[in-house]
Amino acid sequence: MVSKKRKITPDEEAEDEAYYVSVKDMPFDILRQRIAQSTGAERRAARKELLLKMGAKPEKRSCVNYRQLMEEKKAAKRAAITDYRNERFKKTTLERQLGKHTKSKKSKKRARKLGKRPSAAAGSK
Known part of the structure; x- marks a missing residue:
């Protein structure tokens, strides 16, 4: 017994194609739905966003x-410099309050010298 090939009608073919959805196009479809639901200025902004995502200039x-640009x-x-100065001032005042600024210049110089030549300083004493 030989089975015959069943012919597919155009209606059945269209039904099969309706179920296929491209995963790449999903974000665009979601944006299109948002555009359809919004009104006025929101719609224009959403349309611009969609076009930019699709590759428009x-x-x-x-x-x-x-x-005017140079003045700005x-x-x-x-403003950035004054912010930096203010931050630096805040930092130094905080250090003073915590007692980290109490060292004198002499003690700082001695610490530097000892740090550079620990063996020579230890041998002389």
Whole structure:
């Protein structure tokens, strides 16, 4: 007994394809659902995010006058320096409160000399 090959109808073929989902496209599908649920400005922002994730070029930055840009950079640099100075001041005041700043200059110099030549200093005494 010879069995005949069963012909697949286009309807059955379409049903089989409907179950296959690409794992790579899942994040994009989730973003699309979020876009569909949101409204107004949120929708525009979500659309931009989706396009960027899919590989679109990001939006160009707005033009800034060169002098204004340099002033902003200088101000940021000054702010960073003052923050650093404030942090350093806080650190030294904390050390003073804890008693770590009590050593005199002479004792520090002696400690350095002893650290460099421990054998010579030990032999002379």
